[in-house]
Amino acid sequence: MGFEYLTQDQLDQLYLDGYLRIPGFLSPDETDVLLKRAHQLLGDFKVEDHPLTKFTTSDENHVGDDYFLTSGDKIRYFLEEDAVGADGKLNREKDKAVNKIGHALHELDPAFRAVTLENDNIRSIVRDVKFHHDPVVPPHNDSTFLYTNPPSALGFWFALEKCTAENGALSFLPGSHYLAPITKRFVRLPQGGTGFEDLIPPEKVPPAPEGEYVLVTCEPGDLVIIHGSVLHKSERNTSSKTRFAYTFHMIESPPYAEYDQKNWLQPTPEMPFSKILDTPNPVVEMDI
Template structure:
């Protein structure tokens, strides 16, 4: 069968993504684009009003994941989530508000012109998506700036993205752009190569009927396979494409330097994959998930 003509990626890169479950690409954004996104993120941090903020903290632990209304209704808004160590027992910030935020999300790609241009109006991205051929009709459903603040930027434990952005069948794909240098000291991403082929999605992150969020088992605990063995590989590149099933993590920021990154995710749309009402993030009538390959430039 004749192979499709590639527009951006090489056949070797596509094979590497299939083998490892992630792919590093250098120079995808120009220095001007990267600086523009970083400056815009810092401007958003300076401008947001802490006085009417509910002090929602972002945490990734299975037993204590954020699930209040501020979080659950953030899919079509630009909201700010604080580091666990940035708020004291009395609800007071322990540092300046611009240095207390863990992430900004989850509708940046829709609502902010700078991030929308990179995500939905980017011909290079569309070419890459067509080359990868991971989806039939992809839509963008969430975006974030993750700030990884100095000294308090929290650890993100081993996980895969399809647990949190579940479709049937699983179809999550992440795009992670470094806006600053990523190092072992400030929390660069690391991956377990090939784990997307050996790690099934065994649970999903859902809205609970009684309110809040939690995890729903997809298979019985007795059927959960043992954790895959192997050595995690650190990545220090401009763009990482992340398979929804590959295991990855990042360490706490122990350095004096922030690690700003912009990330967004796409999934396949019906009939190729089903995204249901159990998921924590829901589209609204005013702002449905945007198709990647049919957006006007």
């Protein structure tokens, strides 16, 4: 079988471990364009007009204000949980106070659109992996937060700066995508805001897989492909250096998977989820 971009060894590693680092996927020039654009966006970000919305994935204090819930077709800024002091002002510089810029960066900003939706190498990887028939790009993260039935999230994580153990490189539990079911999903609550809905009763949730997490350090331009069910984490940045990264995720589109109205993020008539391929993959040969 011929592949367009990946090798058989790379595919085997992705299927086995649930993640794959591709060194130097973006050229130095491409990486520099994205990093400079991110700094420009932060420079244009006006704190005085911001509702101080923070980003968190924890079970408590999760995000649910209008600024967050209506961000699917806009470029907006979400702060670190502890970035605002008791006086209601940022307690650090903007480039270290902002956790994420989202959620329509891939659609509305030409630099990020070029890497995401106009990138032939990304399309080649999609055809090589054969994880989706007709992948679309909603603007958020993995299976708990982009729940489809069946689960289908696949992440593309680009290092824009050097990522080390000191400034928050990713760590993965290899093979955990086979052992860790999706136990909850992030939803819009009927009474407003957001929260988590159990997919498996808490008393029936199996023990978390055990094992040693593998640290994946990256150079600028490296790409890490991440299965939506693989367990991964990023430790707090304890250094004086920033760790800029760009992430987007693909999910399967109907009729191959269901994306329902409970999901916090909903497409709009003006901005439906972005398609990656011009025509669907004819065959999905294997599941990750």
